[in-house]
Amino acid sequence: QQQVKQSPQSLIVQKGGISIINCAYENTAFDYFPWYQQFPGKGPALLIAIRPDVSEKKEGRFTISFNKSAKQFSLHIMDSQPGDSATYFCAARTGGGNKLTFGTGTQLKVEL
Amino acid sequence: KAGVTQTPRYLIKTRGQQVTLSCSPISGHRSVSWYQQTPGQGLQFLFEYFSETQRNKGNFPGRFSGRQFSNSRSEMNVSTLELGDSALYLCASSIDKEGGLRDTQYFGPGTRLTVL
Numbered sequence: 001q002q003q004v005k006q007s008p009q010s011l012i013v014q015k016g017g018i019s020i021i022n023c024a025y026e027n028t029a030f031d032y033f034p035w036y037q038q039f040p041g042k043g044p045a046l047l048i049a050i051r052p053d054v055s056e057k058k059e060g061r062f063t064i065s066f067n068k069s070a071k072q073f074s075l076h077i078m079d080s081q082p083g084d085s086a087t088y089f090c091a092a093r094t095g096g097g098n099k100l101t102f103g104t105g106t107q108l109k110v111e112l
Numbered sequence: 113k114a115g116v117t118q119t120p121r122y123l124i125k126t127r128g129q130q131v132t133l134s135c136s137p138i139s140g141h142r143s144v145s146w147y148q149q150t151p152g153q154g155l156q157f158l159f160e161y162f163s164e165t166q167r168n169k170g171n172f173p174g175r176f177s178g179r180q181f182s183n184s185r186s187e188m189n190v191s192t193l194e195l196g197d198s199a200l201y202l203c204a205s206s207i208d209k210e211g212g213l214r215d216t217q218y219f220g221p222g223t224r225l226t227v228l
Contacts, residue, residue, distance in 0.1 A: 034215070043204075043219030044155070044202070044219045091155075094168075096167075097160050097162070097168040098168070099145070104154050105155075
């Protein structure tokens with residue numbers, strides 16, 4: 001019940017295209033859903049996050065769509081750039097602290 | 113403002129030894145969490161400390177332990193190292209002020225531990 005399932009495992013997108021990564025969860029106690037970006041040799045960096053009482057949040061080229069009834073959320077990267085090539089992790093936080101349960105990651109490659 | 117710092121960045125140990133990793137959170141941050149990252153298991157939560165007390169714990173054996181000091185700096189210790197403990201160990205900090213924003217966790221660059 002603590003799992004967060006993430007897909008796809010890898011993704012290749014053309015420059016200027018839209019990258020879409022999906023996550024699903026079971027635990028309704030999760031109260032905060034962040035997305036992290038990780039480059040090789042670096043720690044994960046927070047991209048954007050959403051709470052379950054909001055259906056969509058947009059920050060620049062990054063948008064989270066959240067479907068509470070389906071227990072699914074997704075990251076959309078508009079106008080994808082080669083610099084966006086990285087591994088993306090969705091996560092979910094259990095209330096009462098900062099424990100994050102992470103998805104398995106999506107390796108994104110944006111080609112010219 | 114300086115980010116989360118972790119020392120050492122790289123470490124090589126042999127099976128059976130013990131190791132201590134250090135994390136200095138962002139100034140003013142009171143919560144420190146530790147994660148293990150491996151290609152096979154991904155990112156897994158180890159434990160979280162807040163005000164020198166363990167607030168959350170993941171599903172790791174008792175060989176993994178941690179502590180937090182009064183200045184919020186944290187250490188984690190792994191005793192009797194096994195080959196499977198080879199991983200990137202990440203530390204993350206967040207503000208966690210009373211009534212304030214608790215959500216954002218900032219990660220350090222990690223300590224790469226290799227067990228031979």
